[in-house]
Amino acid sequence: MENQEPLLQVEDLAVSFTSSSGTVKAVNGVSFTLHHGETIGIVGESGSGKSVTATSILRLLPPRTSSIDGGRIVFEGENLVALPPGRMRRIRGNDISMIFQDPMTSLNPVFTIGNQLVEAIRLHQQVTKKEAVKRAVEMLRLVGIPEPERRIRQYPHEFSGGMRQRAMIAIALSCHPKLLIADEPTTALDVTVQAQILRLMKELQNKLKMAIILITHDLGVVWENCDKVIVMYAGSVVETTSVNKLYVNPLHPYTWGLLDSQVQAAGDKQAKLTPIPGTPPDLRNEIAGCPFAERCGYAKEVCFEEKPELTEVEAQHHVACHFQTAASRLERNEVLI
């Protein structure tokens, strides 16, 4: 796989938002690579910049208040950041699709499911209305919606939450994209429905051979669905590696904090749930040192003065921490209170 040309390369991406109260550097030098058919998870708390990173790939950030300040997003050899709007629009929904967190609000309430699905198909494919309707029914069947011929004439409010997310997935996949960006696709759903949706995405990924960027705050979702993972904190990548490596040997104190604050898979040693103390830093202010230092139980003086670089600590495992280097390791304490 590694010798293959990557599908997507994000290099040193920087995004900021401007409001009356100042400029927020929401994403600060994020880089990653994604190959065909791969799934990458982006994990972090809300405000860590994970959604902004994903949204900027499709250039869907609000135009007047946000800007991509630096970096490149190379998709199949094309830098999306520099693309003219017309070309970008032909990529959206066609080569790269996106589904959002809340299926209750991400479907247009005043159009039928069929209308929204047919629209997506006809935007990028030269087919007749009749043919598009036929494909729409097929797509609904593919995502496991029973009685698609009848459902296609219904409005979103006549669908349950899980069914809506299935419909959203049908819309997103209707043009067989090479990349699907899923922004917390299951957060707003019931636990049982969550599992179904994730299974469906996995199934369709195998069928349609697409890559997925899965944004989540739930490490459990990452273990089961992703090949690679990026842990983000305050707009920066703090740790990135394969899922296996992260599961076996997480290295950044923030990742430890995330692990301690979440319910782990069954059979885990009687884990105590410990929230990370404090709150993420205000990104309007310049942060001199490590952004996590304020909340880190291991922080020393250097952490407040110097920002740690993301370095390869072991093969294919990058961490941004002064005390996690190829040469030296930090001893992980049992849960700190």
Added chain:
Amino acid sequence: MSERIPAAGNAGAEPQLPVRSKKKSNLFFKKLVRNKLALAGLVIITLMIVTALFAPLIATHPPEKMDAANALAAPGTNGHLLGTDNYGRDLFSRIVYGTQISIVVGLLSVGFGAVAGTLLGLVAGYYGGKLDGVIMRIMDGLFAFPFILLAITLMTALGNGLTNVIIAIGVASIPGFARLVRGQVLSVKEEEFVEVARSIGSPNVRIIFTNILPNCMAPIIVYGTMSIAGAILSEAALSFLGLGVQPPTPTWGNILKDGKDFLVLSPHMAMFSGLAILLTVVGFNIFGDGLRDSLDPKMKI
């Protein structure tokens, strides 16, 4: 206004009361002042009220003093700032005095409509049931008449005169307030602090006036401000149609009505009185907008 409910025990878990605290009201004033448009509205309103109060000092001539020799003088001639009307009366002074009628009618008629409408809305919303049905059917009926037409019809029944103008416009304003307040009461009624008050046996009247009404005040104030703009327009319209305060009392509508007959010869009569109406109405409208944005931008008015 910000009387708290004597909730029993666990103050920590007490739901946050949507009653304005001192800190919040400071924030409100800051927002209001920062809203330049609202500030402009406030300046206009203040200017109008000052003009109304000190009309005798501001006016350059007695407003009803005729001077046939100087009739229809152009603005700026013979010390007549805005010229004279067809009877030779000083237009500037008449417009200055006209402010009094506009402001008085605007404030009193809306005050009347607001009090009556609020009471009806409170009762209908709080008690619900048949009483609600009856009150709101009557309000729907009143609402079916275009505002100005209802005022016109009432004026034909009541007869001319300042008091009747105030009553007519006031009555026409009632259904708007009643609907607004009823809707507000229905949502406030479900709040926890009302449940709490009811569970500790507070009498209904007390609940209505200490718990529910204060939480309806913001939209009432905003709607009231905008209603004053509407009332001033309606008063001018009634005078313009000859159904309001009768000549020779200077009102903006009366001046405009006279101006209509001399539109070609002396357009300044119609022009300036209309501008006075427009300016005042704009003032109340932008102040109302600003109030809404500062109190609650999501308010549906």
Added chain:
Amino acid sequence: MIPTLLVVATIVFIINRIIPGDPAAVMLGPQASVQDVADMRERLGLDKPVFYQYIDYILNLLKGDFGTSIYYKESVLTLILDRFPNTILLSSAALFIAVMIGIPAGMIAATKQNSLLDYVVMLGALIGVSMPVFWLGLMLVLQFSVNLGWFPATGIGSLDNGFGNVFKHLILPAVTLSTIPMATFARITRSSMLEVVSQDYIKTARAKGVREFFVICKHALKNALTPILTVMGMQVSLMLGGSVLTETIFSWPGMGRLIIDAIDKRDFMVVQGAVLFVAVIFVVTNLVIDILYKAVNPRINYASGKEEGSS
């Protein structure tokens, strides 16, 4: 709808009865003889107890009998139906202008939020909603009839002189009457669009690759229409009221002019009949708007007229 109409009729009846003094004497004026007044009382049924008067009144209304004009000696309903098409013509033209300019203006302001264009549109709309239309009408006459001579100042013209003649007469009053609704549409469209364009489904539409023009004009606008329709219902009422003033200024032979003339002539039967008629029109219009709601918003439960929960 039926209870509202009954309440409307009752209100008109009550207003009729609070006219101070003897309505018959008031109607006939000070020169009338005692015998005339007595005859009039009988004709109006004023010699019967109030309750019977009320029942008679309602029963007559049900038969379509709005009474007889004292001045014209004609059926009030005939007088109304004579003038009503003219008011419909004027109001529809005004509503058309208001919708065609107000809604696009609001959409443009919303998509260019906080731009100079936005400020200009919103300032214009602010002045528009505050406009004394009777004054605006006079100023338009002064400028476009008196000074420029482009349009006639008064009257409706005649179809005998071709449609263009009526059209020329229609322009100034229609523009006058359209001012407040136009400004109101611009304001509500802007705020409604601003709320809609921040919704997730707009992001979804963009993510699908929908052209920005269609994102705004299809996905956003249809969602923004519900509040616009609500406002339209209220504007119809305001326009029926505004037509009284507009028709007076332009001597437009419609319902409003009929009412004002009747007031001058102390022809109260006509005033009450016409006012009642306008109220009925308003109630019917709102019924139509309720049906339109259903067309633009599938979540509205037609039976209850309320929006269902979104789950």
